[in-house]
Amino acid sequence: MHITEEKTQRHTLAVMVDNEPGILARIAGLFTARGYNIESLTVSDVTADQAVSRITIVTSASAHVMEQIMAQLDRLVPVHSVTDLTALGPHVERELALLKVSGHGEHRIEALRLADVFRARVVDTTINSFVFELTGGREKIDGFIALMRQVGLCEVARTGIVAIARGDKAI
Incomplete structure (x- = not known):
C-alpha cells in the first residue's frame, strides 16, 4: 500500500x-x-x-x-x-513592523544606513535607540530584522499580513 x-x-x-x-x-x-x-x-x-x-x-x-x-x-x-x-492569482501582500534598535557609535550609524537601504522610517529616537517602521512583504521584513539583530535589535512588533487581489475585481 x-x-x-x-x-x-x-x-x-x-x-x-x-x-x-x-x-x-x-x-x-x-x-x-x-x-x-x-x-x-x-x-x-x-x-x-x-x-x-x-x-x-x-x-x-x-x-x-x-x-x-x-x-x-x-x-x-x-x-x-x-x-x-x-x-x-496575483495579489499584493504587505505587513507593518516596528523595530526597536539600540546602539552607540558605529552600530547606530550602521542601523541608520540599513534603514535607508530598506526604506524604513525612523518614528522615534532617543540618545540610545531608534524605533523603525517598515512596510513590505514578509521576506523584506525578515531580512531587515536579521540585519538589525547584528547591530542591536531589542524588540519587534509585527502586524501580520494584509492582502488584496490585483486587478479591477473586488471580492
Missing part, C-alpha cells in the same frame, strides 16, 4: 464577516479544533457603517485540507465570503 502525501502550500485567505463579537474566536476555534495552524491573522472593519470586517488569514495546507478549511469557514453563519487569494 502506497500512501502519497499531498504537498502543502502557503495560502492567504480573505474572509468577509459580520462585525460582531465572538466571530474571530469562532474562526480561530475552527482552526484549533482541526489542528490547522494560523501563520498570520489580521482583522479590520471595512465598511463605512462598521458592519462588515475583513479577516486575512495566512495558513499552510494541502489542496485537500484547504478545500475543507474553505468549506468550514463558508458554513459559519456570519461569514459573507471566503476567498483564497493564492488560488485566485
